[in-house]
Each structure stands twice: as structure tokens, then as C-alpha cells.
Amino acid sequence: MDIKKAVGVYHRNLLIAIGALLAVFIAIPMIVKTPYIINIFVLVFYISTMSMAWNILGGMTGQNSLGLAAYMGIGAYTVCLVVTKLNWNPWAVSILAMLVTAFIAGVIFFPCFILQGPYFTLVSIAFAESMRQFIINSEFFGRASGVGLPFGPDSFLQFRFTSKVPYYYAGLIMMIAVYAIMKKIDNTKIGYALKTIREDEDAAAAIGINPTKYKVIAVVISAMVAGFVGFFYASYIRYIDPDLMVQAKSTEFVLPAVVGGAAFVEGPLVGGLIMIPLSEFLRANYARVLPGINMIMYAIVLLVVIRFRPSGILGWYMESKFKKFIDEKILKKPSLDVLEQYELMNYGSRKEA
């Protein structure tokens, strides 16, 4: 079977490439001992995860939310408050945090789903900002001074470590898990429904996709991921305040997705891996002389990407000769019609069985 062999070689090469990438990430903390570098990678992991959470709503469904930081804040606040006041285990509370954010996104935010286009963006900002104002004004949430998590000896059960390395691995696992979920969603009925809504909401409704239902699903998934990242953030920083929920943070979470390519599941990862280390490098080296230089770089990269490569870095890569080279020479990807025949063959054998 020629076709089977060719596809088999391609799949093997792809697996090797992914495995090598994973091995590099696993090996980084063993080689690099500087906490500063590890910290940058933890940032990359959780910001990329947030960016993926935005991507299911903004990139896939076309609903540009600019209030994701509020959900992360709600998750972080749930964790901090329940752990300090009721003494629950943080891991159990992380589930609770996801449920709380899902409730807020699915039930309290529900009337806002009738809004479309720019109005949805506006309502997401207003919603996030009113939640932040609520927390600032509430005694229970510790007002503007915020709340902290208890300190103590290292323990896995409390998700509390002095070293940054355990957070590195936890963040890596979180990012890969969320990526796997997003990839899965991308290839299922929900993913196709979401993409149909992005292209044309009225047409989607006409062919029997209930836009509201799928938008609620997208918002709830994105809020739950944000809630979990909130748990991760609170455990990592161990202290949170309402500044976590400002709109600038929401924007920061969106930028990796837009720069990397919002139409792709991998976009946020690519954008995050490129942008965040660059931004942190500039912040560390030049912020004393030129405050805000890292954000200027961020803004310029964003403007250049949108102006010249509207589909993002990944969209650019997809069309480039470089990808063709990698596909043909390194991965030995068979031509598209061979892949198609392979699919048909598999489909046939599955049918027989």
C-alpha cells in the first residue's frame, strides 16, 4: 500500500517533531536555572492559555470580547476567598471557580447575547468594568487592597511552592490540556457551528444552528478556562487585587491571538511564544530608561501585523514557501489528493467493520 506507507511516514515525522518540541519544553527548567527565565515561561503559558480562551470566542465565533480579564479575576477571587475563609483545598476550589465563572458568563451575562458585532464588544467591556467596580466597592472582596493566599511550607495539595519550577510544569500541562480541548472543539460539530456563526450569523440561523445556544457554549467555555487560569495565577502570585481585572489586561490577553493568527487554534501559542519573551526582555532592559517601551513594541508589532499580514503570523506561515519546504522535505507530507484517498480508504474500511 503506497498511500498508507506515505501517510504513515508523514504521521511518524509529525509525531517526532511534536515530541521534540515537547522535550525541549520539558528540558528547559533542567538546563536553565534562572528564576527570571522560568518566570517568563510561566507568563507565556498562562497568557497563551488566556489567549486561547479568548480565541474560541473571538477567533472562532467572531464575538470580540474585551472583558476576559474579569473572568480570570473572578476565578482568582473565588479561590483566594474560599481558601482563606473556608479553608478548602485549592484544587477543589479550582472546580468551584470554574463553576462560578461559568455561572456568571452563562446566566448573568445571558441577556447580552442578543447583541452583535461592536455592541457585543462594548457590553463585554462594560460588564467586566462593572464587575471590577463591584469588587472595589465591596468589603467582602477586600476592596481595592485585594486578598492574599496563606503562606506556608511547600505542598502539592495546597499548590504552594517556593520554587518556580513546579509552576512551570503545571502551566505547561494547563496550556497543553487547554490546547487539546480547543483542537478537539475545532474539529467537532460545535467548532463548525461556531465558525459558521463567525462567517454569517443569519445564515447560520437559517440552516438550523441556534446562534444564541452556541454563543453561550463558547462564552462559558472561555470563561471556565479563564476561571481556571485565575486559580493558577492566584496560586502563583499568591496575592490578587482588582487591578487584575482592568481592561488593559484583557487587551493584553487578546494580543497574542491576533498577532499569532486568530483564525487558528495554534495562533495564541505562536503569538504568545514570540511576543511575551520579547516584551519581558524589553521591560527588563529598557523600562528604567524608557517606561512603557515594551507596550510600544507590542503596539507596533500589532499594527504591522494587522496592516501587512491581516491573518497573523500563522496565516503568513501557512502561505509561505517555508511551510512548503518543511512539509515536503522534513515532514515528507504527501500531496493533498493522496491524503484524501487515504481518508476515503479509512472511511471505507471503517464502514466495512
Next chain:
Amino acid sequence: MDLFLQALINGILLGGFYALMGMGQNIIFGVMKIVNFCHGEMLMVGMYLTFLLYTFVGIDPYLALPLVALMMFGLGALIQHTLITPSLKTKSFTNLLFLTVGLGLLLSNGALVLFGSDYKSIRTSYSQTTLQLGLVSIALPKLISFCVLIVVTIVLFIFLKNTTTGKQIRAVSQNPVGAEVCGINVKRIYLLTYGLGIALAGMAGCLLTQFYSIFPTAGAGFGFRALIVVVVGGLGSIPGAFFAGILLGLLEQMSALFISPSYSDMIVFITFIVILVARQLIIMRRR
């Protein structure tokens, strides 16, 4: 009672700025259907321009007003020509949205690099003058700003209603393809509207310098309120934006007076959400 009257006057005067910002945003949003997320930053740029003109050239802030408006118009037209018009072709709302967000980031952080994060202010001989009108006192600069606002509103209204260019702008806002078929240069109109919108934001910034500190994030609150004004006042309506701005200023001052100053932001945002949802419900009912 005099507290109430004072809050009323303050609300109206504060609302004037929201109205001015809202009109600029309204023209941009109405014509190009893009939300200009760097509107607040444009106000900040206008403030710094006035500050520079005052400290280095010695031009009085009110005399600088037309100059600032002209410079901001140029800046807006430049941005439109180099960034927004080419991106309009992609028809991607996400990209246009983040284009303006990126511009906002660039401007506010650029100001941070150029001027530092410390608060600057302009003090002229008359900036502390107050007029006593019965029970209430009004700061003179605020009153002048409000008069300027009324003049601008009337001029803008007449411009959009009666001049050829104004009619072209309204035509493009209703149907860009149809307007192009009729021989209107749509790109030129886009250039004009974005410049005009930015110029209005710059004027608001220029007027604000007399009693507001100048710092890189000064425009953030105003920027979002301008969007509220657009939604509440209705697309493309100059009088609507005027009254919505004043209403918003009143709402803020009244909720600060009757409920609590710390809740006034939250009340504004929640009212906005309610209005947005109610508005959409009404539109859906009509269909």
C-alpha cells in the same frame, strides 16, 4: 438644594465633554462602522499638544484650540490613510478593532516615554476664576468650554445637514457602495470623517487642560464614555450625541450625590448595559 443645583450644573458642564467626545466617535462609528478604541488617547494627545503649545510657544489654551484641532485633523487623516483604509478591505471587524486598540496602546505609551508619568497642568491667569450665580458657583474655564461645545455642535449640525461634503458624509454612512456609484470619493470621505472625529477629540482635550491634570492615561475614562454617548444618542445623530453626553454627565453627578461617589462609575456601566440590551430588544421587536 444648593448641593443639588451645584451637582446639576457640574453634571451639565461635565456632560459637555462627553458630548464633544461622543460626537467625534459618532461620526467615525456612523460612517465606517468601526469602534474607535483610541478615542480617549486622542483626547490625551490633544491635551499634550495644548500643553506643549502653552509652555514652549506661549499660546493661550483657548487660542490654541483651532491650531490643535487642525493638527489633530492631520494626525487623524494620516492614520486613516496609512492604516485604516488599507485594512478596511479585509472586512475583518476583529482586525479593525485591534488596529485602533493598538494605536491607543502606542499613543498612551508613547506619551509615557516622551513626557513621563507625572501629572502636568496648565495654569493661566483665569483658570481659578469662578462666577457666582445665585446659589451655585461655576468655574470660568468650564463655562467657556461649554459655550465652545454649543458652537461646535451647531456648526457641525449645519455642516452635516447643508453642505455638499456633509451630505456626502451622510450618504456614505448610509450606504458606501451606493455612494461610490453616485460618484462620491468614498476614501476621501473616510479621510475627512476620521480626521474630523479625531479633531473633535483633540478639541475636547484642549478645553480640558484648564482644570484637569495631563497624564498619559487621562483619556481612558472619556474614551469609553464617548462610546456610551454614541449608543445612547443614536448613530449619526449630532443632537442625540449632545443630549446623551449631558445626560451621562448628569447621571454621573447625581448618582455621586444621591448614592455614593465610589459607585458612580459602576452605575454608569450598568445603566449602559441595560440601555444596550433594551435597545436591541426594541430593534428585534420591530422586525
